[in-house]
Amino acid sequence: MQLNIKYFGMLAEVTAITEEYIQTEVCSVSELVEKLKNQYPKLGDKDFKVAINHHLVDQNHIINTEVEVALLPPFAGG
């Protein structure tokens, strides 16, 4: 299945893209994150939350259909 991955803030800087489409089998959020960290090693030391179709989910959430996955980092600035 195809997933639309969106990167926000400094995550877009370390991956050098704001969005992409990837092919994957059914997986948990944590498995997907591991896969992305392997592809973009600099994601490894970043902290972020994952949203599926605009809903924040936890690491155990199973992705079993074509969805939009957003990676949301915290911002500090003010």
Added chain:
Amino acid sequence: MNSFNSRYHRQVILPEIGSSGQEKLDRSKVLVIGAGGLGCPVLQYLTAAGIGTIGIVDFDVVDISNLHRQILYGTSSIGINKALAAKQRLTDLNPAITINTYPEKLTTKNAISIFSEYDIIVDGTDNFSTRYLINDACIIANKPLVYGAIFKFEGQVSVFNYQNGPTYRCLFPEPPKAGSVPSCAEIGVLGVLPGIIGSMQANEILKIILGLGNVLSGKLFMYDCLTTTSSTFTISRVESEISKVKALSEDFKKNDYDLFCGVHQIIEITAQEAFLIKNAQFIDVRETHEQPKIDSLEPISIPLGTLEQELHMISKEKEIIVFCQSGIRSKRAVEILQKNGFRNISHIRGGAIVLHDNMSDLLDLKK
């Protein structure tokens, strides 16, 4: 028509607000923490709208580098405490409201007592330690929190702890690793971005007070000013995160949010103090060709640029004292060492120049 009615005429004629809405605004008390990029537009709109009591917490002074985005201030404000400079300008904007200033750092010691005086708390700060402190104090004091944060060309807005909605910790339970999220001071920010995000925070505050529309509770709004796109994500309340904070409320004053966020103070010592510390390892982070050499301290030479690759040369068992030529690079070196788990580090004010100029006196100290 008296001046009160004239001033607010354009919002009072909105049937959704009316004179009863204006009275609600007049009775409201809003505390703004951080009178910087986000705090300035929040303060300006709240003052203009006639919020009866506004509190401003900021320990910092206005710097010329603030003026491109903190447009509440003028060149004449440079060097003045931000809370006080803001009050001066805001009093001219609307002399009918009460403005309380807190020209001090928000701490676990003062937060709860200050928060208890207000209805709504606004986070316009620029660091994670204070953001977690504010969130937790809002949970303990049971106050809604209007949150805004920015990164380069992107911004986040949400309303936390509102009518049993989620809190900042339900979104981000733990702070990111220290140093992994750069600040505006390090990477820059487009001046208009905090203007947009701060104005959105002001809008949420007015909606809460007036009971209008849908408050941005349980949602994280993300805005990108380069693509002019926005996305909204739903957040759920995580009861276990909130309980953890409530359980700490007895000991709230003892919490160390800098420690929680991995922020460590950078200790600067004088050349005299450095000479009196026994069994310290001295690290010279200048380039190897730089003069004068400070051989009497028997320093390990590790130029700043290679420090992260040469950490194995430094013992974690001994006290670490870093110096460079004047004390600037050594400060950066302390940050790098702290990030890599080294503790018990200080750096020498004035660096090798001060060490060299006072060498004969310093050597006497050792005798």
